[in-house]
């Protein structure tokens with residue numbers, strides 16, 4: 577699903593997002609990077625329609641109608657219900673009135689893919705951070721969204737789990753043509769999985785470029801960000 581934004585604006589006590597135009601191409605993985613407070617989560621939540629904007633438009637495949645049934649967001653802090661992992665993952669299918677047997681098959685398949693079969697009967701509130709991240713991802717992937725929005729899905733996870741999550745993202749992107757927009761603080765992650773990279777600073781777009789063009793960019797702000805110098 578292509579996402580296009582125009583004239584997006586978000587103001588709290590000050591302006592935190594002011595973006596003229598952006599296009600997230602269909603079927604690609606786009607990484608959003610930028611310093612703390614640069615507006616990454618604000619932008620992603622506006623696209624997800626989980627945050628009200630103060631101006632502008634978001635088009636989903638050219639339409640202003642929010643395709644709630646076809647997209648999902650995984651928040652920076654995983655939100656899981658106080659029930660078994662199975663129930664958490666099955667939830668999006670239950671509310672879509674999918675038959676019980678099919679739900680069971682699909683939960684078991686996604687749990688195998690993410691290597692969390694052993695956790696299915698555990699209470700989701702008793703999981704470790706990495707386990708919670710995988711369960712949130714499983715719940716997001718189970719209904720095969722056309723647009724998947726991820727706010728730092730790999731923050732504070734160990735390298736093994738990060739590799740597993742990256743593999744599954746690449747797999748669904750390839751097999752289901754899922755459009756993925758993910759926020760990351762890890763430039764090496766962006767390099768490994770993103771087709772395009774968007775750099776935000778102080779609520780504004782610095783660059784939206786193909787991965788290799790981004791890392792080879794001679795734009796001074798991009799270079800300073802890549803070199804780990806603070807953008808102030």
Ligand SMILES: Nc1ncnc2c1ncn2[C@@H]1O[C@H](COP(=O)(O)OP(=O)(O)OP(=O)(O)O)[C@@H](O)[C@H]1O
Nearest residue numbers: 588589592610611612613614615616617618619652
């Ligand atoms: N509810 C709110 N009320 C007031 N200010 C807010 C609110 N939510 C976010 N902000 C401000 O908006 C700016 C952008 O926040 P946002 O969460 O989008 O940043 P971010 O790029 O995701 O940062 P991080 O990398 O730390 O997650 C920040 O200055 C933040 O303090």
Ligand SMILES: [Mg+2]
Nearest residue numbers: 616617618652
């Ligand atoms: Mg954030």
